[in-house]
Amino acid sequence: MINPVSRNIFRMFVLVLFQVLVLNNIQVCGYINPYMYVLFILLLPFETPRWLLLISGFVIGISIDLFVNTPGMHTSATVFMAFLRPYVLKILRPHDEYKSGSYPRLYYYGFTWFLKYSLVLVFLHHTFLFYVEAFRMTFFFHTMLRVLLSTLFSVFLIVLSQFIIYRKQK
Amino acid sequence: MRNLLRIIIAYHFQILFVILEVISIFLLLNQNDFQKARFLNITHNITGRVYKKINNTTAYLTLKKINYRLAEENTKLKNILERTYRSDEIFFFGESDSLHHQHYFYTSAKVINQTVNKQHNFLTLNKGSNVGIRPEMGVVSRDGVIGIVVSVSKQFSTVISLLNLDFRVSAKLAKNNYFGSLHWDGKDYRKVKLDEIPYHIDVNKGDTVVTSGYSSIFPEGIIIGTVCTSEVKGGNFYEIEVDLSIDFKSLVYIEVISNLQREEQIELEELSND
Numbered sequence: 001m002i003n004p005v006s007r008n009i010f011r012m013f014v015l016v017l018f019q020v021l022v023l024n025n026i027q028v029c030g031y032i033n034p035y036m037y038v039l040f041i042l043l044l045p046f047e048t049p050r051w052l053l054l055i056s057g058f059v060i061g062i063s064i065d066l067f068v069n070t071p072g073m074h075t076s077a078t079v080f081m082a083f084l085r086p087y088v089l090k091i092l093r094p095h096d097e098y099k100s101g102s103y104p105r106l107y108y109y110g111f112t113w114f115l116k117y118s119l120v121l122v123f124l125h126h127t128f129l130f131y132v133e134a135f136r137m138t139f140f141f142h143t144m145l146r147v148l149l150s151t152l153f154s155v156f157l158i159v160l161s162q163f164i165i166y167r168k169q170k
Numbered sequence: 171m172r173n174l175l176r177i178i179i180a181y182h183f184q185i186l187f188v189i190l191e192v193i194s195i196f197l198l199l200n201q202n203d204f205q206k207a208r209f210l211n212i213t214h215n216i217t218g219r220v221y222k223k224i225n226n227t228t229a230y231l232t233l234k235k236i237n238y239r240l241a242e243e244n245t246k247l248k249n250i251l252e253r254t255y256r257s258d259e260i261f262f263f264g265e266s267d268s269l270h271h272q273h274y275f276y277t278s279a280k281v282i283n284q285t286v287n288k289q290h291n292f293l294t295l296n297k298g299s300n301v302g303i304r305p306e307m308g309v310v311s312r313d314g315v316i317g318i319v320v321s322v323s324k325q326f327s328t329v330i331s332l333l334n335l336d337f338r339v340s341a342k343l344a345k346n347n348y349f350g351s352l353h354w355d356g357k358d359y360r361k362v363k364l365d366e367i368p369y370h371i372d373v374n375k376g377d378t379v380v381t382s383g384y385s386s387i388f389p390e391g392i393i394i395g396t397v398c399t400s401e402v403k404g405g406n407f408y409e410i411e412v413d414l415s416i417d418f419k420s421l422v423y424i425e426v427i428s429n430l431q432r433e434e435q436i437e438l439e440e441l442s443n444d
Contacts, residue, residue, distance in 0.1 A: 050183040058190045065197075072198030073205075076191055083187040132198065135208045 004045060012060055015040050020067040023157075033146070034154040035074075037064055038125050039161065041082050042118055043105065046098050050086055057082030070133075077129035081121055088120050106162040118158050123151045274389050277301055277426045284331070286359045286418045291331040295426070298322045308388040308427040314416035315339065315394050316424055318387055327426075333359055333418060340385045341394055344378040346371065352379070352394065352412070359418055361398065364410040371408070373400040379412050386432050 019037040027033055040060050044053060061078030065071050089098075094109060106114040126147045134143045178185060199209045283294035297303055299322045309316040309329045317331040318339075330337055333354050341364055342349035350366035364379060377397040383390025395412040403409045429435075 051186050054183070054186050054190055058194070061194070062197075070198075071201035072194040072196070073202065076194035076198060079187065079190045079194060083183075083191075086183075132205070135205050 008040075008044065008056075011043065012040050012056075012063075016060065016063050016067070019064060024068065028153075032153045033150045034157055035122075035126065035129070035150070036154055036157045036161070038078065038081060038122055038154070039158050041078065041085060042121060042158070043103065044085075045103055046089070053082045053085060054079055073132055074129065076132060077125050080128045081125040084124055085121060088117065088124075092117055092120075106159070111159075114162065115155070115159060118155050119151070122154050122158065123147070126151045126154065273429065273431055275302075275428045275430055277303060277428070278423060279303075279327075279426055280423055281421045282326075284418070284421065286331075286333055289335050289356045291333040291418075292320075293317060293329040293331055293421070295319075295327045295329060295424070296325070297426070298325045298327045300324050302428065303327045303426050304428065306387060306432075307429075309424055310388070310392055310427060311416060311421060311424045313393070314414065315381060315388060315392055316416065316418075316421065319426065331418070332362065332414070339388070339394075340382040341379050342382040343367065343371070343373070343397075344380045344391070349382040349384065350407075350410075360414050362395065362412050362414060364397075364412050365407060367400075367408040367410060369402045369406050369408055373397060373408055373410060375399070379410075386429055386435050388427065389429075 015037045019035065023034050023036055037060060041053070041057055044056065048056075057078040058075055061075035062071070064074040064078075068074070089104070092113065094113065098104075099108070102108040104114075104117065109117075130143050130147045130150070198205050200206065277297065279295040279297040281293050282296045285291045293309070293316065295303070295309075303319060303322050305319050305321055307319045309319060315332055317329040317334070317337065319327050320330045321328050332339070332352075335354060335356050338351055338353045340349055341352040348367055348371050350364050352362055352364050354362045367373065375397055379394045379397065381388040381390060381392045381394065393415050395414040395416075398411045398413045400408050400410040
């Protein structure tokens with residue numbers, strides 16, 4: 001079995017490439033702009049040290065930024081999201097604690113839990129990202145609409161990917 | 171030192187978050203033109219406000235100096251004004267001049283003495299025959315009719331005021347051109363009487379009264395005042411009280427009107443009277 005570190009690094013590469021090559025070319029109605037690369041942060045193991053969480057958020061954010069040529073925009077949003085991940089996990093903790101050896105995935109904690117988990121974090125990430133992108137309060141509701149629609153689409157893709165990729169394991 | 175280290179270790183997550191976030195925001199503001207422009211715009215707004223406040227405060231400190239300079243300038247301007255109006259320059263404006271037949275000729279002058287509280291009031295102007303003022307010229311201001319020149323010297327002229335029991339002028343209602351005779355009853359310096367308006371005419375409060383232009387002294391349509399009260403008194407005519415539009419107590423600069431075709435008109439009228 002490949003060790004978790006290299007598996008995560010491999011996943012990061014795949015997600016960045018998928019985001020840059022495929023998803024960035026999708027823009028429906030001028031509103032829907034899915035950002036699926038945040039899946040990387042979502043899927044990091046529970047045991048990940050928190051500083052590593054932030055660093056990984058920074059790294060994946062800046063690699064997206066370098067491709068899109070918006071230095072700092074995705075970085076700040078992803079770091080923000082990585083920062084909030086431990087707190088969200090704490091709030092969404094199931095009755096019995098997170099089991100050791102498990103991962104924050106649909107397979108281990110069920111569809112509802114994963115949906116909530118990804119919905120909250122993706123929404124936070126998108127809110128930060130879109131408001132930084134707009135960088136003004138004038139179009140507050142317009143930006144909010146973009147946030148909501150993109151969040152829905154991103155979460156849809158993320159959940160879908162979980163069904164497709166991890167069904168076979170175990 | 172150890173405590174500091176302990177704090178850093180205890181809060182390493184938050185501290186690292188702040189550091190990374192600061193780095194990315196720094197990148198964002200420096201590398202993205204739009205965000206950079208917006209950021210500068212916002213900060214300039216804030217600093218601009220601060221500068222404005224400071225400027226407002228410092229302006230107070232220099233007020234004394236500014237006041238002094240303004241007073242100085244005012245004095246200078248007043249002197250210029252004085253020279254201008256005391257001088258014998260003529261200010262005139264054309265009227266009814268459609269075919270090079272200028273009908274009226276205006277000369278500006280300043281009131282240097284006047285009374286309003288007698289029964290026979292007169293004004294004295296600072297210009298006389300040396301600038302072409304002659305007896306029987308009309309005197310008006312922007313607000314209305316003032317009177318008629320009665321006598322002139324070289325430098326000065328006296329004007330019989332509208333507020334004089336001997337003064338009569340032909341006036342009409344602006345809305346329907348019915349004309350009558352206007353005179354003062356010697357009571358209130360703000361009110362005059364208009365007679366000889368036939369009683370079948372509809373007269374309302376607020377109707378404008380203007381000169382009729384029949385007297386060959388005043389042009390037609392110079393405002394006199396507005397109707398205050400009107401009542402029919404024994405006979406076929408209204409007795410109308412008119413509020414003067416001009417305030418005789420605040421006269422300064424006025425205009426003397428000379429009718430350039432007056433001689434011709436009077437000559438003709440006398441010819442037909444004979």
